[in-house]
Amino acid sequence: MTTQLSVSGIELELFRYPSRQESNLQAWDAADEHLIKHLVDTEQAPTNTLIVNDNFGALTAGLLSINPDWPLTLETDAKTSLLGTTQNLSRNQLSADSLTWVNSRDELPQGIQLVLMKLPKNLNYFSHQLKRLSQVLPAGTQVFIGAKAKSINKSLLETISRNLGAASASLTWKKTRVITCITDGKPRALPTTIDWSVPEFNLKISNLSNVFAANKLDIGARIMLDNMPKGEFKSIVDLGCGNGILGLHAKQCFPDAYIHFIDDSEMAVTSAKANWALNKLDNPELVGQQATFAWDDCLTNMNEGFRPDLILCNPPFHQGEAITDHIAWQMFLDAFRRLKNGGILHVVGNRHLAYHVKLKRIFKNCTTVESNGKFVILQAQKISKKAQELEQSSATSAPHPQSALYGAAKR
Ligand SMILES: C[S@@+](CC[C@H](N)C(=O)[O-])C[C@H]1O[C@@H](n2cnc3c(N)ncnc32)[C@H](O)[C@@H]1O
The missing domain is CATH 3.40.50.150 (Vaccinia Virus protein VP39)
Known part of the structure; x- marks a missing residue:
């Protein structure tokens, strides 16, 4: 290089x-x-x-x-x-x-x-x-x-x-x-948001101009909506959240969960926040802030003590103009590092990207949840002796307020 x-x-x-x-x-x-x-x-x-x-x-x-x-x-x-x-x-x-x-x-x-x-x-x-x-x-x-x-x-x-x-x-x-x-010195009006809905899930989505799939639901995201993981999840991360569609649906599926939306794009994070408010997903039976929103590079600034039990991820396969799988790698590594022991990474990707190879290398396990001609949903679980030791020394899976989630950069 x-x-x-x-x-x-x-x-x-x-x-x-x-x-x-x-x-x-x-x-x-x-x-x-x-x-x-x-x-x-x-x-x-x-x-x-x-x-x-x-x-x-x-x-x-x-x-x-x-x-x-x-x-x-x-x-x-x-x-x-x-x-x-x-x-x-x-x-x-x-x-x-x-x-x-x-x-x-x-x-x-x-x-x-x-x-x-x-x-x-x-x-x-x-x-x-x-x-x-x-x-x-x-x-x-x-x-x-x-x-x-x-x-x-x-x-x-x-x-x-x-x-x-x-x-x-x-x-x-x-x-x-x-x-x-x-x-020419003539001010133009700023564009309005691009709005659409997913009626079958009762979700309204509003997007700023630089949000991924701003004009319509991404096909990868669509398969994720149809195949949410099964389990009792309390602390869920929507990693690379875009407009927040995956995290919003996760809250519909797991109303007791706290959802953490993270994206590299400030417009994405802002749209996810707007969409949380638009869809009125707060559960009146829970206390505290039920969603947090972070403009961040993967899980870089998430506090070490925070251990989510589910991470949803539709990884990007480019950075700017360049086609690359290094962000997917980084997301999977960060997920492995931060998940609580037994926690799950639920990923969608184009079949040809062969994410299962990476997931197997990192998590030592990977199951195919669903697949069609083009996309595959994969699940990897964090189970390791080392993870158990780490878990005992520092972690808690209880939901955290935003202040407890983000701290000094670790990368
Ligand atoms: C394929 S899109 C998925 C968006 C949304 N989750 C969905 O399913 O429609 C990938 C997202 O990852 C975000 N992203 C790219 N690099 C990132 C990074 N280093 N850290 C966090 N998010 C990143 C992009 O901005 C984009 O919103």
């Missing part, structure tokens, strides 16, 4: 997040290099700059290498991007002092004079981000958008013009182009 970025005299060592991931994927791409080169070639002065969708901090570290005092605001929806950028800055001895972080729902600050942006995979989300920019950028502001040349076409340029201002693309360099948009 290459970790040395070298462009226009800037040298950086960059890792993806988490840095120990089992993949050969790079932490940046040629579109990042193109954007940095473009700024250097045009001798851009360090003005108030907003960086949007900087995967693991290549753009941020690049600008801070040009000038350590470059005033920067960073917008991201992904916790792994925030953690990866922070890690890469410190690895390159760059200070994060001049940085302001915002998520994709926070109000953007006034006074931005330049925007650097990476084209995200999800184009509805991209339109949403452009509309957000239109609300704060004065006419004539330059917005540079880096993307693979093959992703840039007439319709994309029209989307940018419609939502922010006139746009044109540079010549191709390393199979990427930089789009320059000059804002």
